[in-house]
Amino acid sequence: xxYLDWIVLFGTLLxxxxxxxxxxxxxxxxxxxLRGGSEMxxxxxxxxxxxxxxxxxTFLSTPGQAYxxxxxxxxxxxxxxxxxxxxxxxxIPIYYKLKVYTAYEFLESRFDLKTRxxxxxxxxxxxxxxxxxxxxxxxxxxxxxxNWNLTFTNIFIGLIVIVYTVTGGTKxxxxxxxxxxxxxxxxxxLAGILVYNMLPVSLNDAMHVAGKMGKLNIVSxxxxxxxxxxxxxxxxxxxxxxxxxxxxxxxQVQRYLNGRSLRESRMGLIxxxxxxxxxxxxxxxIGVLVFVFYQFYQPPIFFNKVQTERLAESDYNEExxxxxxxxxxxxxxxxxxxxxxxxxxxxxxxxxxxSLQQEISSKQQQQEEIRTxxxxxxxxxxxxxxxxxTDYVFMRFVMxxxxxxxxxxxxxxxxxxxxxxxxxxxxxxxxxxxxDIYKRSINKGKSERHxxxxxxxxxxxxxIFAILFATYATLFENLIQxxxxxxxxxxxxxxxxxxxxxxxxxxxxxxxxxAALVAEAVILLVHWKNGSELLGIPIDIGYLWYNAIGCLLVxxxxxxxxxxxxxxxx
Amino acid sequence: MSEPSVNWNRLYLLLILVLAxxxxxxxxxxxxxx
Numbered sequence: 001x002x003y004l005d006w007i008v009l010f011g012t013l014l015x016x017x018x019x020x021x022x023x024x025x026x027x028x029x030x031x032x033x034l035r036g037g038s039e040m041x042x043x044x045x046x047x048x049x050x051x052x053x054x055x056x057x058t059f060l061s062t063p064g065q066a067y068x069x070x071x072x073x074x075x076x077x078x079x080x081x082x083x084x085x086x087x088x089x090x091x092i093p094i095y096y097k098l099k100v101y102t103a104y105e106f107l108e109s110r111f112d113l114k115t116r117x118x119x120x121x122x123x124x125x126x127x128x129x130x131x132x133x134x135x136x137x138x139x140x141x142x143x144x145x146x147n148w149n150l151t152f153t154n155i156f157i158g159l160i161v162i163v164y165t166v167t168g169g170t171k172x173x174x175x176x177x178x179x180x181x182x183x184x185x186x187x188x189x190l191a192g193i194l195v196y197n198m199l200p201v202s203l204n205d206a207m208h209v210a211g212k213m214g215k216l217n218i219v220s221x222x223x224x225x226x227x228x229x230x231x232x233x234x235x236x237x238x239x240x241x242x243x244x245x246x247x248x249x250x251x252q253v254q255r256y257l258n259g260r261s262l263r264e265s266r267m268g269l270i271x272x273x274x275x276x277x278x279x280x281x282x283x284x285x286i287g288v289l290v291f292v293f294y295q296f297y298q299p300p301i302f303f304n305k306v307q308t309e310r311l312a313e314s315d316y317n318e319e320x321x322x323x324x325x326x327x328x329x330x331x332x333x334x335x336x337x338x339x340x341x342x343x344x345x346x347x348x349x350x351x352x353x354x355s356l357q358q359e360i361s362s363k364q365q366q367q368e369e370i371r372t373x374x375x376x377x378x379x380x381x382x383x384x385x386x387x388x389x390t391d392y393v394f395m396r397f398v399m400x401x402x403x404x405x406x407x408x409x410x411x412x413x414x415x416x417x418x419x420x421x422x423x424x425x426x427x428x429x430x431x432x433x434x435x436d437i438y439k440r441s442i443n444k445g446k447s448e449r450h451x452x453x454x455x456x457x458x459x460x461x462x463x464i465f466a467i468l469f470a471t472y473a474t475l476f477e478n479l480i481q482x483x484x485x486x487x488x489x490x491x492x493x494x495x496x497x498x499x500x501x502x503x504x505x506x507x508x509x510x511x512x513x514x515a516a517l518v519a520e521a522v523i524l525l526v527h528w529k530n531g532s533e534l535l536g537i538p539i540d541i542g543y544l545w546y547n548a549i550g551c552l553l554v555x556x557x558x559x560x561x562x563x564x565x566x567x568x569x570x
Numbered sequence: 571m572s573e574p575s576v577n578w579n580r581l582y583l584l585l586i587l588v589l590a591x592x593x594x595x596x597x598x599x600x601x602x603x604x
Contacts, residue, residue: 074596078589081589082586085585088578089578207599211602211603212603212604216604217604219596219597220600263576266576267576270585272580273585274588275584364577453591
């Protein structure tokens with residue numbers, strides 16, 4: 001990177017964080033520390049909600065995912081606007097009425113202490129681990145790209161977040177997120193415009209190329225339980241995930257509980273509902289444009305440069321160069337076919353288009369086989385080397401082709417995204433462990449000052465835990481899916497508890513508590529046996545469905561348990 | 571301080587319509603360019 005890029009990167013990060021600390025230094029009481037003094041407008045809330053969800057992984061993996069797999073991932077977000085409406089109607093008014101600090105406080109007023117503690121505890125496990133991944137995921141990629149030490153990168157991201165989250169609390173998180181989200185949106189839109197300008201063909205031609213090569217597979221109405229992304233899983237399975245994530249995950253709930261009024265909080269959520277699908281579309285579409293770009297300009301055979309450089313210096317260099325030669329050859333042949341395809345498309349020769357489409361697809365297949373050969377060499381050279389390069393596609397493109405200054409800005413986008421998500425997580429982990437566990441069950445009846453201090457201390461401890469977890473984690477199959485999976489194992493159960501609380505008024509604490517334990521056990525069992533058999537029944541379920549199953553199990557079982565026990569007298 | 575009131579039902583309906591519109595548009599793109 002050039003000096004200009006470093007200046008843009010550090011200048012952007014320092015300006016955002018400095019402003020956040022300056023504006024919020026010295027939050028004195030619990031209301032200002034954990035609820036940001038209840039003064040945020042809907043615009044800040046909406047951006048804060050979006051910044052929390054948009055992790056660095058979103059910006060690193062999503063364009064790469066579109067590059068490899070096409071745009072079908074967007075269907076995952078179709079349930080989100082509907083979830084926003086349900087939350088706006090049901091959840092938020094109740095949180096406001098009870099004036100809670102955390103979502104789990106509601107469970108004690110509705111059920112009992114043990115149900116509240118269980119939900120808080122499930123959240124702490126899941127979000128505590130996720131916070132580590134939120135730092136580790138981008139750190140491993142950023143450290144490779146910037147040639148930084150991985151542990152240093154983990155500490156760099158984690159420590160900065162700890163500083164402003166501990167000093168300024170929820171308000172600092174919201175204020176910085178507003179700026180961070182602006183940088184993220186601006187940076188991505190600029191990148192999109194630049195890629196578009198670099199294409200040697202028109203947008204319509206580019207879309208024909210992408211479409212014919214299977215990348216514009218945006219919507220599919222085919223129903224398949226094992227398929228992660230189709231219209232049906234998005235509108236049902238993902239709906240449960242988003243209800244749980246936005247309605248019961250403290251890292252999101254805390255974002256809108258700091259609203260000036262119920263109206264502001266609702267508007268913030270609805271704003272997220274309007275913007276999320278278009279935003280994901282833009283990010284995925286940038287990945288598709290990068291894909292089309294690489295149909296005209298030779299792409300790297302493997303996007304993680306560090307690995308190919310190592311290979312070139314190893315004993316496998318000769319085999320590697322041979323594969324590289326074959327790859328170049330296939331690229332040239334494919335390029336000719338693609339140009340003919342565009343011409344045939346313009347002239348309306350449907351038969352020729354179809355046969356060229358087949359030829360391109362077989363060339364694409366050949367290229368993938370050569371890439372598999374390279375991946376095998378990488379593994380031979382270093383058995384522990386990472387052979388997935390999806391997460392490197394976008395930033396490698398940025399570093400190779402975008403102008404000076406813009407590269408720094410896009411690194412600022414990734415760092416901002418990593419920091420904004422981590423900040424919400426640490427803020428929420430600190431709040432939940434201090435309000436729902438420490439203040440409620442361990443050390444009651446102390447002063448306001450004592451609990452504010454303990455919240456700060458717990459936030460810092462969770463931050464240190466996240467850094468340690470990140471330092472010792474190993475790379476998961478796919479970063480996005482790892483985080484979503486981790487959520488899906490617990491989210492269904494937590495959502496079930498809340499929905500029983502809101503809608504099934506005659507079910508009481510013992511029944512829902514027992515139902516939650518059974519449901520969680522079933523989900524873990526199903527996940528463990530997924531892909532094989534359970535009680536003679538073959539199981540093949542997309543992880544997204546765990547949310548729906550867990551939730552419905554809690555609702556059904558708690559009703560059964562309550563009925564067996566006898567409905568309480570009114 | 572009084573804030574202008576929001577017609578929530580109308581806003582929710584608008585959101586659903588926008589979502590439906592986007593899905594139809596995406597489906598059109600999927601079919602047209604495949």
